[in-house]
Amino acid sequence: MGRISGRKNGNRREMITLAAAQLFREKGFPSTGMRDLAGEVGVEAASLYNHIRSKAELLQEICFRVANDFNAQLMEVEANETLTGLEKLEAIVRFHIQMWINRLDEVMVTNNESKYMEEPYNGTFLNERRVYVRRLEQVIEDGMRKGNIKKVQPYAVVLTLMSAVRGIEFWHRTKKNISAEELEENMVLHLVKGLKK
Amino acid sequence: MGRISGRKNGNRREMITLAAAQLFREKGFPSTGMRDLAGEVGVEAASLYNHIRSKAELLQEICFRVANDFNAQLMEVEANETLTGLEKLEAIVRFHIQMWINRLDEVMVTNNESKYMEEPYNGTFLNERRVYVRRLEQVIEDGMRKGNIKKVQPYAVVLTLMSAVRGIEFWHRTKKNISAEELEENMVLHLVKGLKK
DNA sequence: ATTTTTCACTAACAATTGTTAGTTTTGTTT
């Protein structure tokens, strides 16, 4: 065990993973070649395999890392007893918006390319998503019961919220029109405050 | 073995296009092989080329057909002088919802796979989209000026609206929870009525 | 009945795919 275990290796691998996220987003997973990725990293394709096991593994790492971050934040909000239902929802929506603004590559890959994961990873992923949606519905139902969220179909609202933020993808391409803060406030106003009773 | 049902070439080609839309949605454009498509149609891969010029042409046909349908409806609404700004917006949002419900394959391909079109088609497509967004912003600005839409950033609202309906993709996989009509009403309530002054 | 058109077939192509094997270079530890 000579070298400090995986320190340099870890950095290199992280670089590869982030380059992969960018390419997977831009070109899509199936049409991103290992030679494309190698070129981005500045190395021959075969050399990548000193750091990763397969192309598929890269996709799994990206998707599950993002999924875990969403889950962790939801857990945190759920546990916060000082917030009303509507405030919880707002915190969650703001987190989604910030993820889409700050980690566009990874989040878009998670949204658009996760279907290219092999089993059982894709199945697990879809299941985790289903659970996440159900927990979000619970937050809304709680808010409706306690009285500061107006009467709606929780499932429809969750679908709408989680998809609406995807619009940030297009904002990214033409940033000039409007700042990140303005965009966030407008979306929150439109999507969350509109639910106040 | 001769021909199957094709009285007219047009029918056969339309069958191929719709099968392509379904496969492009499910598997993505790059990883849908011509042999997959041929199998779906019940024919050998080479035989497809009696009806189409290339795989790329299929994608173009799907994307521009959908884009044209959206443009046509927007033009119709714009021309209707009896509607207020908010009513126009509602009509447009309802049309989007119905397109996502009734023509999911084509609409999803248009949203997710259009980037795989070669130039100049992709450029033209992105430009058409930009124009569409700008026209939708105009509808909102008109509504704000005439007084029945509350003060918002039109660009942010358009992004939100156009993306929110993408949630219907997930509804399609698990239809049981809620009917198409309920979903539409909930979305309209959430997305449009929330904008009323 | 004969010609013409339509369309499916088989076979094959050049290019590209992810990945492995084996070797050499690089940088660190003893």
Place this chain on the structure above:
DNA sequence: AAACAAAACTAACAATTGTTAGTGAAAAAT
């Protein structure tokens, strides 16, 4: 300086890709 591990390289593989050429059969037109 010698030894060792990490990570780069070249070369090659089997499989798959979209597409073309050429042929024969069925349908439509004459």
